[in-house]
Amino acid sequence: MNKFLVAAFASLLLAGCSGNWGWYVVNPMTDSGFLNLKFLLSGLYYTILLSVTAISFSIVFGLVIALPGLARNRYLRGINRFYVELVRAVPILVLILWVYYGMPQLAGLSIGVFWAGVIALALSDSAFEAEIFRAGIQSVDRGQYEAAHTISLNYADTMRFVILPQAIRRVLPALGNQLVYMLKMSSLVSVIGMQELTRKANELVVTEYRPLEVYTILVLEYLVLILIVSAGVRWLERRMQPDQRT
Amino acid sequence: MPSGGARPIIQIDNVSKHFGDFQALKDVSLDVTLGERVVVCGPSGSGKSTLIRCINGLEQHQSGSIRVDGVTLDHSAGSLKSIKVKVGMVFQQFNLFPHLTVLENLVLGPTRARGMAKADARDLATRYLERVRIPEQANKYPANLSGGQQQRVAIARALCMEPSIMLFDEPTSALDPEMINEVLEVMTELATSGMTMICVTHETGFARRVADKMVFMDQGEIVEAADPDKFFTAPDSQRCRDFLDKILHH
Numbered sequence: 001m002n003k004f005l006v007a008a009f010a011s012l013l014l015a016g017c018s019g020n021w022g023w024y025v026v027n028p029m030t031d032s033g034f035l036n037l038k039f040l041l042s043g044l045y046y047t048i049l050l051s052v053t054a055i056s057f058s059i060v061f062g063l064v065i066a067l068p069g070l071a072r073n074r075y076l077r078g079i080n081r082f083y084v085e086l087v088r089a090v091p092i093l094v095l096i097l098w099v100y101y102g103m104p105q106l107a108g109l110s111i112g113v114f115w116a117g118v119i120a121l122a123l124s125d126s127a128f129e130a131e132i133f134r135a136g137i138q139s140v141d142r143g144q145y146e147a148a149h150t151i152s153l154n155y156a157d158t159m160r161f162v163i164l165p166q167a168i169r170r171v172l173p174a175l176g177n178q179l180v181y182m183l184k185m186s187s188l189v190s191v192i193g194m195q196e197l198t199r200k201a202n203e204l205v206v207t208e209y210r211p212l213e214v215y216t217i218l219v220l221e222y223l224v225l226i227l228i229v230s231a232g233v234r235w236l237e238r239r240m241q242p243d244q245r246t
Numbered sequence: 247m248p249s250g251g252a253r254p255i256i257q258i259d260n261v262s263k264h265f266g267d268f269q270a271l272k273d274v275s276l277d278v279t280l281g282e283r284v285v286v287c288g289p290s291g292s293g294k295s296t297l298i299r300c301i302n303g304l305e306q307h308q309s310g311s312i313r314v315d316g317v318t319l320d321h322s323a324g325s326l327k328s329i330k331v332k333v334g335m336v337f338q339q340f341n342l343f344p345h346l347t348v349l350e351n352l353v354l355g356p357t358r359a360r361g362m363a364k365a366d367a368r369d370l371a372t373r374y375l376e377r378v379r380i381p382e383q384a385n386k387y388p389a390n391l392s393g394g395q396q397q398r399v400a401i402a403r404a405l406c407m408e409p410s411i412m413l414f415d416e417p418t419s420a421l422d423p424e425m426i427n428e429v430l431e432v433m434t435e436l437a438t439s440g441m442t443m444i445c446v447t448h449e450t451g452f453a454r455r456v457a458d459k460m461v462f463m464d465q466g467e468i469v470e471a472a473d474p475d476k477f478f479t480a481p482d483s484q485r486c487r488d489f490l491d492k493i494l495h496h
Contacts, residue, residue: 141341143337143339143341144341144343146304146335146337146341147337147341147342147343147400147403149302149303149304149330150302150304150330150333150334150335150404151354151355151359151403151404151406151407152327152330152331152355152359152360152407153354153355153358153359154359157358157359161343161346161354161358162343162354165345166343166344166345169345
């Protein structure tokens with residue numbers, strides 16, 4: 001993977017020698033290039049913080065939404081359906097605009113860019129998390145519930161100790177997917193002024209007029225970030241797979 | 247052998263159960279006294295499993311009554327809770343928790359449902375693992391055990407709840423032949439210790455050895471209930487004779 005990255009980067013640099021590239025804007029050997037590069041990388045902080053915060057909320061929220069979806073009571077299932085269908089139908093960008101510009105009018109309170117971003121991303125992702133959890137929980141064999149019943153576990157303990165550990169293991173690849181998706185979608189929060197990677201790049205483009213180089217760096221920033229996350233998820237998958245097979 | 251005046255611990259009275267249009271149990275009545283060992287047999291789909299699953303509330307019966315140790319099972323949370331703790335169950339497919347080690351499987355019920363301290367629960371679990379003769383497997387995961395070992399762990403897990411009644415739902419049907427005996431030995435030992443047991447099984451050797459009462463079910467009804475001597479030599483009903491012919495001379 002690393003070799004691949006180096007090759008991709010090198011070929012871009014080489015291309016820069018021949019044509020319209022102007023790598024000087026981010027050349028770390030010059031003072032201005034170094035500052036520009038530092039400026040671009042400084043967006044990492046909010047991109048990571050925003051994504052991690054949002055996915056933490058959306059996982060908890062998704063689980064809370066998934067559980068009524070598994071109930072026998074059809075009204076409880078209806079609540080789950082309604083939420084999932086509604087939230088899933090709103091584009092993330094629209095939700096970001098609505099939460100940041102619309103909601104303060106509705107609720108009479110203003111929220112900062114960061115929390116607006118977190119709320120919008122978490123809400124929108126929670127509907128997908130809910131479906132992932134529902135699928136995972138449904139994939140656990142009925143016999144597991146029955147065994148929990150016969151050793152007198154209540155609902156909460158059955159979920160916590162028996163069902164969810166097995167369900168989460170099975171949906172880990174899907175959760176990893178969502179985390180990657182979240183990292184990418186956090187770029188949309190730049191439209192309301194969040195100082196994350198994409199916003200920083202946009203600002204630099206405006207002052208330096210070198211969109212090709214700056215956005216190429218932006219692409220690489222997301223690429224590296226997401227490759228690291230993917231490796232982390234795979235590591236977690238391996239770790240959580242002890243000798244379990246019925 | 248329990249005498250005629252022994253205390254009834256399970257009283258099943260005219261119980262019926264439907265799955266949609268299919269009637270799984272038709273007015274079934276059965277009394278089990280304290281310490282009694284009942285073996286239930288019958289062709290598949292005859293309602294044997296459904297019957298014992300009704301006793302601990304895994305299935306809900308629609309009419310008739312089930313009393314376990316004086317508590318009527320009416321599917322209120324309270325009655326179900328007090329009955330569940332008295333009744334242990336062993337399944338055909340073991341149903342061990344695959345993500346937990348053997349010891350963790352055993353400790354979960356005592357700590358979470360009986361409020362035992364971790365250390366006490368571990369001692370208890372170790373005792374029962376010795377009783378089912380696999381103390382050395384305590385830290386393995388179920389997938390690393392043979393079928394027979396898994397089923398013995400499942401028995402130990404049920405015993406850790408210290409139930410007064412044990413239900414066995416075809417405990418040896420999913421096992422390779424060479425592993426059936428190790429499970430039956432543990433069950434026989436349990437029977438000798440005075441545990442009240444209802445076993446759904448076609449292991450006739452085991453039935454002859456331990457059963458106080460044999461029950462034959464067909465099409466959701468109890469067709470024959472008799473002591474093993476009479477049951478295996480001179481059953482009253484033709485259906486039971488036909489069935490015994492099939493399982494004894496296969």
